[in-house]
Amino acid sequence: MEMVAFYPGCAAKGASKELYESTVAVSEELGIPLVELPQFSCCGAGVLEEVKDILDIVVNARNLALAEREGFKTIVTVCSTCLLVLKRTKYHLDNDDDLKEKVNNLLEKEGLEYKGEVDVKHFHWFLLDEFGEDELRRRVKKPLQSLKVYPYYGCHTVRPYEILGYEPSENPQSLERLIRAVGAQPVSGERRLECCGFHAFWPNPNGSMILTGLNLKDAKLCGADCIVTPCPLCHMNLDANQGRALKEVGESFSIPVLHVPQLLGLALGIEPKRLGLHRNIVPVNC
Amino acid sequence: MERREVTFRIKRFNPKKDVRPYYQEYKLTVPRGMTILEALQFIKDEIDPTLAFRAFCRSAICGSCAIKVNGFPKLACKTQVFTELDKFKTSLLTLEPLDNMEVIRDLIVDWDGAFERMKELKPYLIPDPKVVPDTLDEETRVYPEELKKYDKFTDCILCTSCYSICTATQIDEGYGGPFQLARLYRFAVDKRDGLKEERAKIGYAYDMWNCVRCEKCADVCPKHVGPVDAIMRLRGISIDIGLKDNPGARHVLAFYKSLMESGLLNEVLLPLRAKGIKGVLENLPVGIKMILKGKAHSPIMKPISEHESLIKLMKAAMEVE
Numbered sequence: 391m392e393m394v395a396f397y398p399g400c401a402a403k404g405a406s407k408e409l410y411e412s413t414v415a416v417s418e419e420l421g422i423p424l425v426e427l428p429q430f431s432c433c434g435a436g437v438l439e440e441v442k443d444i445l446d447i448v449v450n451a452r453n454l455a456l457a458e459r460e461g462f463k464t465i466v467t468v469c470s471t472c473l474l475v476l477k478r479t480k481y482h483l484d485n486d487d488d489l490k491e492k493v494n495n496l497l498e499k500e501g502l503e504y505k506g507e508v509d510v511k512h513f514h515w516f517l518l519d520e521f522g523e524d525e526l527r528r529r530v531k532k533p534l535q536s537l538k539v540y541p542y543y544g545c546h547t548v549r550p551y552e553i554l555g556y557e558p559s560e561n562p563q564s565l566e567r568l569i570r571a572v573g574a575q576p577v578s579g580e581r582r583l584e585c586c587g588f589h590a591f592w593p594n595p596n597g598s599m600i601l602t603g604l605n606l607k608d609a610k611l612c613g614a615d616c617i618v619t620p621c622p623l624c625h626m627n628l629d630a631n632q633g634r635a636l637k638e639v640g641e642s643f644s645i646p647v648l649h650v651p652q653l654l655g656l657a658l659g660i661e662p663k664r665l666g667l668h669r670n671i672v673p674v675n676c
Numbered sequence: 677m678e679r680r681e682v683t684f685r686i687k688r689f690n691p692k693k694d695v696r697p698y699y700q701e702y703k704l705t706v707p708r709g710m711t712i713l714e715a716l717q718f719i720k721d722e723i724d725p726t727l728a729f730r731a732f733c734r735s736a737i738c739g740s741c742a743i744k745v746n747g748f749p750k751l752a753c754k755t756q757v758f759t760e761l762d763k764f765k766t767s768l769l770t771l772e773p774l775d776n777m778e779v780i781r782d783l784i785v786d787w788d789g790a791f792e793r794m795k796e797l798k799p800y801l802i803p804d805p806k807v808v809p810d811t812l813d814e815e816t817r818v819y820p821e822e823l824k825k826y827d828k829f830t831d832c833i834l835c836t837s838c839y840s841i842c843t844a845t846q847i848d849e850g851y852g853g854p855f856q857l858a859r860l861y862r863f864a865v866d867k868r869d870g871l872k873e874e875r876a877k878i879g880y881a882y883d884m885w886n887c888v889r890c891e892k893c894a895d896v897c898p899k900h901v902g903p904v905d906a907i908m909r910l911r912g913i914s915i916d917i918g919l920k921d922n923p924g925a926r927h928v929l930a931f932y933k934s935l936m937e938s939g940l941l942n943e944v945l946l947p948l949r950a951k952g953i954k955g956v957l958e959n960l961p962v963g964i965k966m967i968l969k970g971k972a973h974s975p976i977m978k979p980i981s982e983h984e985s986l987i988k989l990m991k992a993a994m995e996v997e
Contacts, residue, residue, distance in 0.1 A: 400941035404973040405966060428981040431939040436889060437931040440912045441994075448993040449935065452986065474891070496992045500985045549891035552900065558763050559895050560748045585843045585890035592923040592950045593885035595958065597847040601888070630962050630971075669969045671962075 391520065395462040395508075396424035397453065397476070399469035399622070400432050405630075406622035408666025412651035413468050413513060415664040419655070420521065420529065424466065429456050433475040436589070444492075450479035451493045454510075455502040468513045468651070470546035470621035471589075474554065476510045481553045512547050514620050514650045515556050518564055526571040531659035533573025539653065540614035541565035541576050542605060544624040545585050559583075565618060568650065572657035581608040588623040596638060602627040603639030616646040616674070618653045625649060630671045646674040678708045680767065682757060684715060686727065687772040689779050697779070699770075700724075706757045712771070713741050713752035716783075728782035736898055739835030743783045744772040749837035751898045774840035790839045790853060797852055797878055799859035804870040816868050829862040829906050831899040838893035838903050844886045852882030854893040854903035861906035864913055876914035884910055885924030923951045936987060939980035944972055 402410040417424045430453055438446040453476065457465050467473050483490045484506050494503055511519070517526065543562055551559040562583070566576040584605055587598030606628060609617050619625050627635065629647040636642055647670065655665040656676055667674045682704050689697035702719050713731055720727045731741040734753045741752040746764050760769055777785040808816050838854040845851050852860070857879055864875035887907045894902040915925045930949035934942040947955035947963070956963075966972055980986070 400943065403940065404943045405971050407971055429985075431980055431983075431986050432931070432935055432941045434931055434935065435941070436908070437928050438935070439908045440915065440928045441932050442912065443909065444996050445990060445993040448989050449986070452989055492996070496989055496996075499992070500982075500989055545890045545892075549895040550902070551895055560746070561764050585888045585892075587843070587847075587888050589889040590844070590886050592927045592955070594848065594883075597844075597886060598888070600847055601843065630966060634962070669971055671965055671969065 391421060391423060392463065393423040393425050394516070395430075395457040395460065395465045396426040397430055397433075397457075397465050397467040397469075397472060397510075398426065399467055399472040401622035401626070402468050405626060406649070408652065408669040409468055409622050409625070409649045411664065411666035411669075412649055412655050412660075415660050416651040416655045416658065419658050419660055420517075422516075422520070425460075425462070427456055427460060433472045435471050436475050446475070447479055447482060447489070448493055448496055450476055451483060451497060451504045452500070452502060454480060454483075454508055455497055455504040457508045458505055459502060462508060464516070465508055465510045466513050466516050467510065468620075468622065468649070470512065470544055471623055473510060473512045474546040478553050480506070480508075480510060512556075512620055514564055514568055515547075517654070518567060523567050523571040526568070526654070527573075530572055530657045532657055534653070534657050535573050537574040538577050538613055538615045539569045539574045540579050540609035540612055540617040541569060541582055542579075542609070542617045542619040542624060542628065542647075543583050544619060544621045545583075547620050548583060565620065565650070568654065569618065572654055574653075574657075577609075577612040577614045579608045579612045579614070581605045586624045586627040588627050591627070598627065599631065599635040599638040602631060602635035603637075603641065606632060606636055606645060607639055607641055609645055610641075610643055614645065616648055616653075618648045618650060620650050622649065632672055644672050646670065646672050648674065678758075679705050680758070680761065682706045682715075682761065683768045684719065685768060685770045686719075686782070687770075688727075688782050689773075690728075690781050691779070708758055710757050711753055712743075712745060712750065712755045712757060712760070712769070715757055716752060716771070728780075728784050730784050737833060739833035739898075742774055742835040742837045742840070742898075744770075744774060744840075746770050747772075749774055749835075749840050749896045751835060751837075754898055774836060776840045776842065776845050777836065785836075785840075787834075787836055790836050790856075791834075793853050794856040794859060797856050797860045797882060798871075798875075799856065799863065801863060801866065801868060802870040804868055804872070807868050818867065822867055825865045826862040828901055829858050829903075832858060832897075832901050832903075833899055835898060837896045837898060838901075841892045841896055843888045843890045843892065844883070848883055848886050850883050851886050852879060852884060854887075854907070855901070857882070857884055857887075857910060858901060858903035858906035861910040861913075864910060873913050873917045876910050876917055876919065879907075879910045880914050880919055880922075884914075885922065923955070926950045934977075935990065937979070938977040939983045939986050940977055942973075942975065942977055944975045 548559040569576040587601035591598040736754040927950040
């Protein structure tokens with residue numbers, strides 16, 4: 391398999407270390423050659439756009455150009471917001487020649503050029519594209535039979551479709567496909583595409599916690615045994631802030647929340663410790 | 677021509693007669709190319725004249741026919757039945773009135789609240805006497821590069837699709853609303869406007885920092901306006917004019933600082949930087965749990981490779997006109 395540039399994003403290097411660990415473990419198991427570039431910077435989580443829009447573009451054009459400089463065709467990330475920010479940068483540069491020229495003039499001074507040859511994918515899209523459900527199913531050693539999983543997409547792997555373009559934003563199925571591939575059963579929830587409020591956590595913590603609480607409540611109502619999400623930021627709200635969020639909506643249960651590679655890793659028979667499951671705030675019994 | 681049997685499950689409600697809304701099903705043979713609006717008109721003409729919906733231009737210009745199709749706001753005139761059937765792999769389409777607004781009858785909602793909110797935000801040009809001549813003898817020239825700043829935000833047709841699905845509107849009554857804030861931004865960067873950047877203060881007063889960046893408004897807009905982009909820029913303007921001492925602005929500046937320091941986000945210092953001691957105390961219980969689980973990095977972060985190059989680029993970007 392061709393080498394891919396691994397863009398973990400800041401959360402996976404810190405507050406969601408278990409996402410980094412599980413991604414590396416699953417990639418080793420499946421033989422995915424991930425190469426993390428030490429030059430990659432934080433994408434700015436869309437926040438840099440609020441400092442100045444060209445700053446957001448330049449910082450991320452640099453990330454894209456670094457991958458191109460090292461000859462990569464694909465950047466794989468495990469963070470939904472990093473995905474959207476990188477893909478949006480690519481979208482703007484690929485559709486606006488003036489902007490591309492302006493940005494390349496700056497990059498040139500640092501020995502970089504954005505050509506537009508590198509693609510950006512979320513890890514779970516990459517798994518589905520490279521292996522497909524059938525191949526993943528064949529690799530499963532411990533099918534997660536009878537496990538009911540709530541596929542919580544959140545926002546930035548599905549919207550806006552115009553920029554992400556992987557699957558219809560109104561009816562994505564990638565998580566359901568993965569859940570079925572590991573032998574588990576996806577439950578259908580009304581709030582699987584709703585926001586967790588993470589990006590307004592600082593200005594409006596209560597609002598953010600209400601949204602997270604409602605999402606957790608929906609998963610419970612659907613009879614889910616656990617939630618799986620492709621986004622470490624959603625994960626932080628759903629897992630680390632679970633108690634606070636449920637309190638905000640007058641509930642007090644607990645439901646484990648897994649990162650995509652944690653769920654897949656369990657089915658591949660990887661040791662829970664290598665998947666960082668001991669780091670999840672809500673205990674995961676496996 | 678291909679035809680399909682389709683069931684339209686339509687939410688009905690006449691507040692003068694009905695205790696609560698109910699769903700009514702209509703079965704139709706739909707030819708390829710038929711729009712949702714044409715289907716609604718067929719039902720009204722041939723099956724049930726009591727069905728109420730709003731429609732006018734039939735050309736995706738007037739914005740009056742926005743309804744929910746299988747849960748998502750759409751202009752009925754611009755949306756083909758087959759496209760939706762294929763997307764949801766179904767032969768049943770559920771049509772409902774837009775959310776976040778009162779239902780007048782069936783698929784018709786009351787826009788007044790949304791438009792009143794827009795009016796409060798002063799979405800009209802307040803001419804700058806230094807730029808706009810006071811007689812009509814002269815013109816005020818706006819050059820293409822100036823227009824580019826706000827051109828796409830003038831495309832809004834007030835269909836309220838974004839407002840109906842807006843997450844921040846659902847949880848914050850004081851929130852300005854997506855299309856409303858986008859209009860505000862549109863004037864904030866218009867050189868003919870007398871208030872210009874000062875308009876960001878209106879956005880601030882109407883909780884623009886509470887936008888959760890769920891991107892729904894960008895996704896559902898039939899005219900590709902993307903109100904969220906305007907809101908992000910309006911926030912930027914508010915920082916530029918000195919509205920820096922609030923959690924939203926401080927969160928933004930914390931990111932900038934982190935990137936200049938190491939190239940990566942310093943998550944450990946984020947609560948302090950975004951919200952001061954209050955931020956630390958509020959998040960202390962969760963923070964301690966995370967530290968005990970080994971989910972925190974050192975507050976002093978090792979810079980990324982070629983960090984100097986990133987700093988140079990960031991500085992250069994800040995200089996760009």
